[in-house]
Amino acid sequence: MTNDNNTILIVDDQQEILNSLRRIFQREYNVLTASDGNEGLQLLQQNQVKVILSDQRMPGMDGVTFLKKANEIQSQAVRIMITGYADIEASINAVNEAKIYQYVSKPFEPDELKLVVKSAVDRFNLAKKNEELKHKLQEQNEILQKENTDLKSQFSQQLDLGNFIGYSAPMQRVFKLVKKVMNTPTTVLLLGETGTGKEMLAKMIHYNSNRSNKVFVVQNCGAIPDTLLQSELFGHVKGAFTGALKDKKGLFEQADTGTIFLDEIGDTSQALQLGLLRVLQEGEIKPVGGTQTKKVDVRVIAATNRDLITDVAEGRFREDLYYRLNVFPIVIPPLRQRKEDIPDLVNFFVKKYSQRINKNITGVSQNVLSCFTNANFPGNVRELENEIERMVTLADENTTIGTDIISDRFLKEHKETDNVMEYSQLKPAIEKVEKALISKALMQTSGNILKAAEQLGVSRVGLHKMLNRYEINAADFKNNN
Numbered sequence: 001m002t003n004d005n006n007t008i009l010i011v012d013d014q015q016e017i018l019n020s021l022r023r024i025f026q027r028e029y030n031v032l033t034a035s036d037g038n039e040g041l042q043l044l045q046q047n048q049v050k051v052i053l054s055d056q057r058m059p060g061m062d063g064v065t066f067l068k069k070a071n072e073i074q075s076q077a078v079r080i081m082i083t084g085y086a087d088i089e090a091s092i093n094a095v096n097e098a099k100i101y102q103y104v105s106k107p108f109e110p111d112e113l114k115l116v117v118k119s120a121v122d123r124f125n126l127a128k129k130n131e132e133l134k135h136k137l138q139e140q141n142e143i144l145q146k147e148n149t150d151l152k153s154q155f156s157q158q159l160d161l162g163n164f165i166g167y168s169a170p171m172q173r174v175f176k177l178v179k180k181v182m183n184t185p186t187t188v189l190l191l192g193e194t195g196t197g198k199e200m201l202a203k204m205i206h207y208n209s210n211r212s213n214k215v216f217v218v219q220n221c222g223a224i225p226d227t228l229l230q231s232e233l234f235g236h237v238k239g240a241f242t243g244a245l246k247d248k249k250g251l252f253e254q255a256d257t258g259t260i261f262l263d264e265i266g267d268t269s270q271a272l273q274l275g276l277l278r279v280l281q282e283g284e285i286k287p288v289g290g291t292q293t294k295k296v297d298v299r300v301i302a303a304t305n306r307d308l309i310t311d312v313a314e315g316r317f318r319e320d321l322y323y324r325l326n327v328f329p330i331v332i333p334p335l336r337q338r339k340e341d342i343p344d345l346v347n348f349f350v351k352k353y354s355q356r357i358n359k360n361i362t363g364v365s366q367n368v369l370s371c372f373t374n375a376n377f378p379g380n381v382r383e384l385e386n387e388i389e390r391m392v393t394l395a396d397e398n399t400t401i402g403t404d405i406i407s408d409r410f411l412k413e414h415k416e417t418d419n420v421m422e423y424s425q426l427k428p429a430i431e432k433v434e435k436a437l438i439s440k441a442l443m444q445t446s447g448n449i450l451k452a453a454e455q456l457g458v459s460r461v462g463l464h465k466m467l468n469r470y471e472i473n474a475a476d477f478k479n480n481n
C-alpha cells in the first residue's frame, strides 16, 4: 500500500464532476478518482487516503454502501458525502453506519467544498497525531513499568548484598546458610542476642525468596497479652469473647502464600504454642472460638534471643514445637565476635544518618574506631547504630567525628586492654595490633609522625605507608581528641 501523505479519493459516476473536482484539489492534494464504488474500494486497498469524497447517487453501489465498505478498509479516512438533503433523510440509518463526517449538498460551491475537505484533512491529521501520542504513552508506560520491576529487583539485591553488612567470616557463614534456605518453604529459626539483626535477616530471606512479591507480616509474640496474640495470629469467630463483634482474619490467613516472621517466639504461652504446632505440622489454623480449621500456606521464620533448650528443659517451651521450629536454625553471632565488621557498619551508619539530616560528615576518627572495636556491645549492631545516630546529630558540619562526643562507656572500655585473641584469623588480628600501637604512639606524640615513628621503631616513610593503608590521619591526634 502506498503511503502518500496527502491523498484524497473522489468517487463520482459523472466524469465532468470528477474532472472539475480534480481541478479544484490537485494543487493541494494528491487526488485519486474512481467512477464507481468498486473502483473506489480497489484504490483504497492500495493507497492510504486521508479523505474520501463520494457522490450518493451512483448506478450499482450507492454512496452510503460504498462509504460503509470504505470504513471497513480504512476506518481512519474521513468520509464526506455529496448529496441532496432528501437522500440523507431517506436513509438516515445507513448514513449513520457509514460514519459520515459531513454532507455537501449539490450543487456545491468550490470554495465551500475546499473548506470542508481542509477541515476533514485536519481532523485526520489530529486523529493520527492522537494515535501516535497514545502509542508513545503506552511505550513510556511499558518502560516505566519495566523500570519499576528493575528497581524492585535491585531492591532485593540490595537487601542481599548492600545493606546487610557482614564481610567477616562468621557472617559469611550465615549468608551461606541463608542462600541455601532462601527459596524453600522450610521453617527458619533465627537465634542471636538482641540487636544482632534477626528481623533484618528475616526480611532479607523473604524478599529474596520466591515469595518476595507476596505478603511479609511481622508479629512480636512478646509484646501483647496471650489471648490477644492468639486472635491476632489465628483470627477469631464472632462471639468468641466479649468484643468479638464479627469474624476476624488472623495474620496467618493474611500471610497466606507469603511469609510470617514471629519474633520473640520464646515468650509464647502453652496455648499459643499448641496453635503454632498445628500450623507447622498440619498447615492449618483454628480461629479462636471456632471449630473449623483452615488450610494456610505460610512460610514461618521465627526468632528468639532466649535459650530455647533451657526453656524446653525447664518446661516453659513445648519440646515438639521446638523440634518443628528448629529444622533450620541460623545463629547470628554477637558483634563482639565479628569485630571485623565494625568499620563497615560504622561507615554505613555514618552515611545513613548524615544523609538523613543532610549534614556533611567525613567519617569517624581512628580513635573512635578503636573505641568501638574494643567495646563489648551487649546491644550489638543496634547499640552501635544508636551511638552513631547520636554522634552524627551532635557533630559539627564538615568534620570527622572524634572521641570528644563518644559516649563515656566506650571511652572506659577503650582503656582496658584489647583482646586480639577474639580474632580467628591472623591478618585482621595483626592489623588490629598495628593500628592500636600506631594510634597509641600518635596519641602520645600528639600526632607527630617523626616522633611516633621513632617510638615504634619504624622509618618515617614506613609509618607514612601504614597511615595510608589504615587511613589513619595523624592530624586527628593533634588535640588528643
Ligand SMILES: Nc1ncnc2c1ncn2[C@@H]1O[C@H](COP(=O)(O)OP(=O)(O)OP(=O)(O)O)[C@@H](O)[C@H]1O
Residues within 6 Å of the ligand: 163, 164, 165, 166, 192, 193, 194, 195, 196, 197, 198, 199, 200, 201, 263, 305, 381, 382, 385
Ligand atoms: N548486618 C547489619 N547491617 C546493617 N544493619 C544492621 C545489621 N544488623 C543489624 N542492623 C541494624 O540494627 C538494628 C537492629 O536489628 P534487628 O532489629 O534486625 O535486630 P534483632 O536481632 O531483631 O533485635 P531484637 O532481638 O532486639 O529484636 C536495625 O536497625 C538493623 O537495621
Ligand SMILES: [Mg+2]
Residues within 6 Å of the ligand: 198, 199, 263
Ligand atoms: Mg527483633
